[in-house]
Amino acid sequence: MVSENYNEAIELIRKSKYTIALTGAGVSVESGLPDFRSPDGIWSKYDISKYAYLANFYEDPKRIWDFVRELYSSYSDAKPNIGHISLAKMEEMGFLKCIITQNIDNLHQKAGSRCVIEFHGNITHLRCLKCGKVYKREERDPFKWEVPICDCGNPLKPDFIFFGEGIFEDVLNRSFEMAKKCEVFLIIGTSAEVQPASMLPLVAKESGARLIDINLKPSRITLDGYSDYFLRGKFTEIMSKMVKDLEGEK
Numbered sequence: 001m002v003s004e005n006y007n008e009a010i011e012l013i014r015k016s017k018y019t020i021a022l023t024g025a026g027v028s029v030e031s032g033l034p035d036f037r038s039p040d041g042i043w044s045k046y047d048i049s050k051y052a053y054l055a056n057f058y059e060d061p062k063r064i065w066d067f068v069r070e071l072y073s074s075y076s077d078a079k080p081n082i083g084h085i086s087l088a089k090m091e092e093m094g095f096l097k098c099i100i101t102q103n104i105d106n107l108h109q110k111a112g113s114r115c116v117i118e119f120h121g122n123i124t125h126l127r128c129l130k131c132g133k134v135y136k137r138e139e140r141d142p143f144k145w146e147v148p149i150c151d152c153g154n155p156l157k158p159d160f161i162f163f164g165e166g167i168f169e170d171v172l173n174r175s176f177e178m179a180k181k182c183e184v185f186l187i188i189g190t191s192a193e194v195q196p197a198s199m200l201p202l203v204a205k206e207s208g209a210r211l212i213d214i215n216l217k218p219s220r221i222t223l224d225g226y227s228d229y230f231l232r233g234k235f236t237e238i239m240s241k242m243v244k245d246l247e248g249e250k
């Protein structure tokens with residue numbers, strides 16, 4: 001049975017020596033970044049089959065960069081919300097080891113979180129698919145280069161994961177290691193339906209961790225009966241309350 005008892009969930013987090021969080025688009029909605037797939041999300045404007053696949057980048061890097069420039073513009077205006085800031089505080093207070101995020105928006109880092117694994121890559125770097133060289137965005141500013149080019153002459157790709165592209169091995173290894181080690185696993189602002197990120201809470205559960213789902217709607221993990229707790233509500237409200245309650249007991 002999935003419990004909705006907030007006090008018990010907080011008690012688990014307080015006692016846990018190793019808590020990690022998996023976050024998704026839901027945590028950035030209150031920063032004004034709609035989920036890609038929501039009615040006002042990016043895929044309502046752009047045809048996903050022309051912009052989201054690795055093959056699209058090989059076909060026409062300029063088309064992809066025009067699209068990515070728009071993405072970057074909306075991201076650079078976005079600010080972390082009180083939920084992001086609360087997660088950073090939890091880390092500072094010793095109640096959270098690391099965040100594994102499916103977001104590429106850089107908002108956890110902007111909020112001050114130090115341990116952030118970017119499961120799907122990021123908007124802060126560019127990568128050459130031919131020689132593997134990685135550049136900071138400032139080094140090949142896409143607002144100055146129509147198509148940023150590597151020293152080797154190949155077009156650079158934004159360093160986030162396109163459909164048809166694998167997750168980086170070091171990212172996978174670190175994430176799954178943490179999932180195996182953790183005592184409490186938080187599922188926040190994600191429906192946990194996208195593979196392989198959705199495997200992480202299940203691996204944690206199998207290794208003995210307790211799962212706490214914090215979402216507006218129960219995630220797939222809760223619907224399938226794996227969560228121990230489901231806390232329903234807005235990310236910003238639940239996380240700021242949680243930090244106050246954790247602080248209160250120090």
Ligand SMILES: [Zn+2]
Nearest residue numbers: 128131150152
């Ligand atoms: Zn190169």
